[in-house]
Amino acid sequence: MSGVVASAVLCRRALREIPRVPGRIAFPMLIPIMQMILFAAVFQNFGQYRTGGAGSSLDFLAAGQVALSVLVGAGGAGFQMVQDIDSGFFDKLRVAPIPRLSIVAGLLATDAVRLSTHVVVVTLVALALGAKLATGILGLLVMMLLGGFFGAMWSGISLNVALRTKNAEITGASNVLIFPLFFGSTAFVPLDLLPSWLQTVNKVNPVSYLVDAMRTLMLQGWHWQTIGEGFLAAGAVGAVTLPLAVRAFRRSVQT
Amino acid sequence: MEAVRGVSFEIAGGEVFGFLGPNGAGKTTTMRMLGTLLSPSSGTGVVAGHDVVRDPSAVRRAIGFALQEAGLARYSTGREHLHLMGRLHGLSRAETRVRADELLELFELTDAADRQVRTYSGGMKRRIDLACGLVHRPRLLFLDEPSTGVDPASRAALWSELVKLRDSGVSLFLTTHYLEEADRLCERLAIVDRGVIVAEGTPDELKAGIGADVVTVTVDQAEVVAARAALEALGRVRAPEPESVSIEAADGAGAVVSIVERLGAAGIRPRTVMVARPTLDDVFLLHTGATIEGRETEGGAEAESEAAA
Numbered sequence: 001m002s003g004v005v006a007s008a009v010l011c012r013r014a015l016r017e018i019p020r021v022p023g024r025i026a027f028p029m030l031i032p033i034m035q036m037i038l039f040a041a042v043f044q045n046f047g048q049y050r051t052g053g054a055g056s057s058l059d060f061l062a063a064g065q066v067a068l069s070v071l072v073g074a075g076g077a078g079f080q081m082v083q084d085i086d087s088g089f090f091d092k093l094r095v096a097p098i099p100r101l102s103i104v105a106g107l108l109a110t111d112a113v114r115l116s117t118h119v120v121v122v123t124l125v126a127l128a129l130g131a132k133l134a135t136g137i138l139g140l141l142v143m144m145l146l147g148g149f150f151g152a153m154w155s156g157i158s159l160n161v162a163l164r165t166k167n168a169e170i171t172g173a174s175n176v177l178i179f180p181l182f183f184g185s186t187a188f189v190p191l192d193l194l195p196s197w198l199q200t201v202n203k204v205n206p207v208s209y210l211v212d213a214m215r216t217l218m219l220q221g222w223h224w225q226t227i228g229e230g231f232l233a234a235g236a237v238g239a240v241t242l243p244l245a246v247r248a249f250r251r252s253v254q255t
Numbered sequence: 256m257e258a259v260r261g262v263s264f265e266i267a268g269g270e271v272f273g274f275l276g277p278n279g280a281g282k283t284t285t286m287r288m289l290g291t292l293l294s295p296s297s298g299t300g301v302v303a304g305h306d307v308v309r310d311p312s313a314v315r316r317a318i319g320f321a322l323q324e325a326g327l328a329r330y331s332t333g334r335e336h337l338h339l340m341g342r343l344h345g346l347s348r349a350e351t352r353v354r355a356d357e358l359l360e361l362f363e364l365t366d367a368a369d370r371q372v373r374t375y376s377g378g379m380k381r382r383i384d385l386a387c388g389l390v391h392r393p394r395l396l397f398l399d400e401p402s403t404g405v406d407p408a409s410r411a412a413l414w415s416e417l418v419k420l421r422d423s424g425v426s427l428f429l430t431t432h433y434l435e436e437a438d439r440l441c442e443r444l445a446i447v448d449r450g451v452i453v454a455e456g457t458p459d460e461l462k463a464g465i466g467a468d469v470v471t472v473t474v475d476q477a478e479v480v481a482a483r484a485a486l487e488a489l490g491r492v493r494a495p496e497p498e499s500v501s502i503e504a505a506d507g508a509g510a511v512v513s514i515v516e517r518l519g520a521a522g523i524r525p526r527t528v529m530v531a532r533p534t535l536d537d538v539f540l541l542h543t544g545a546t547i548e549g550r551e552t553e554g555g556a557e558a559e560s561e562a563a564a
Binding site (some may be wrong): 022 | 271290291292312315316320322323324325327328329331332335339340342343344345371387520
């Protein structure tokens with residue numbers, strides 16, 4: 001069977017199971033939605049937030065929280081991998097006559113689909129609260145694509161941890177890396193207001209590129225360079241995480 | 256470290272072939288190598304005409320696999336498992352649906368088909384796992400410890416399923432450390448200890464290799480001496496027991512008549528007569544100098560999967 005069909009079949013299975021595990025859908029979206037509501041209120045009177053097309057603190061902060069919903073949810077692939085290894089289901093997939101990498105591809109595709117739904121839900125909540133979406137429905141589609149792609153590449157980290165430790169707790173904890181990267185990013189403060197060392201850090205912080213691309217789509221319009229940089233950052237994350245994940249995968253399947 | 260050293264055997268079509276041995280003997284390792292889940296450090300295996308090292312995907316297409324721990328996705332239903340495995344084995348959607356219904360019927364899981372497997376009992380998990388291994392109609396099914404974790408009542412049902420499967424022309428290759436399972440289910444056996452095959456044959460052949468059956472006659476305590484004297488001509492009489500006499504006979508059942516006649520001629524009426532055939536544990540003992548249970552307690556730390564890693 002072709003790898004693409006096998007990946008699609010495996011992706012459907014993983015997607016189907018998500019809503020059956022209580023809390024697994026809602027949890028990663030609760031944090032960003034809560035932050036959006038609270039911080040928009042807390043920073044309501046900060047003039048600096050009315051920059052770059054933002055009419056309010058909510059306008060400015062929404063894109064960062066959309067990005068956060070992707071980051072918090074990323075890692076599903078590793079989590080599922082550990083579960084399947086533990087239950088022995090992974091072995092069942094290994095004896096199926098499919099290209100083995102389709103097991104990995106199926107999990108990444110699952111995360112891409114799942115995380116793009118996070119983008120939709122959090123964006124819709126932002127819009128309901130009164131945030132702006134300059135690029136309309138098409139822009140939302142691009143945000144989904146970007147969020148799904150970035151999130152899947154980010155999930156490569158959890159896959160690495162999952163395959164190298166085969167431990168659910170460590171795999172779950174591996175996602176804490178998002179917090180320094182996210183809180184130090186442009187999610188809360190425009191780049192030119194950050195101290196210079198953080199400005200330097202953010203030149204290589206992929207999270208800032210994700211946030212900036214989302215924010216451009218929400219506030220300004222089709223600024224292709226910023227949007228393109230978001231996709232490039234996602235690709236760069238994948239260029240690091242995926243080859244390592246594939247190597248760890250090949251080692252753990254042995255044949 | 257080596258878990259398996261130089262194991263060589265053949266399985267004929269439509270046969271139930273078993274690996275009997277204690278945990279840690281290398282049974283699972285051998286099965287996982289033949290099932291393409293582990294690469295052998297040297298040597299090879301040919302399964303259904305395909306080399307396991309050079310052409311693992313052809314092997315995977317030809318065999319079904321039911322692993323030691325029923326490897327199931329907790330949050331998927333039984334039917335979804337069968338659909339998934341069918342699709343991964345290249346069946347069309349329509350074929351998969353029909354086949355899944357057949358298997359659910361065969362394994363009496365139709366009523367539970369749409370429940371998530373986390374709600375299944377141990378026996379049901381085993382059955383859906385078996386069904387998953389059969390979706391693509393393999394000619395050879397690998398069963399690693401099929402009745403481990405299955406309660407005794409379901410075990411009998413499982414065995415009858417496996418016999419039905421064999422009768423439908425599927426060859427079964429199974430590992431077990433249960434004597435009864437090996438005896439009841441397997442047409443041919445390899446007895447495995449510490450990574451090597453120590454004996455191979457049908458259960459009857461293996462037991463015949465040990466030699467005699469034992470016939471035990473219970474009599475009144477006062478008559479024991481007379482009974483021993485009456486029976487000595489028939490075969491070797493075992494060490495004295497207070498109310499019984501045990502004698503060895505090549506054909507225990509056939510010897511019963513002459514035993515009873517000779518006792519009758521001596522004026523002794525036996526209260527019970529019991530024929531005991533040698534067990535596979537006796538076979539294991541003969542070849543390895545230990546019982547299966549004894550091996551398991553002595554070598555408990557030597558888990559097979561770890562040895563192979």
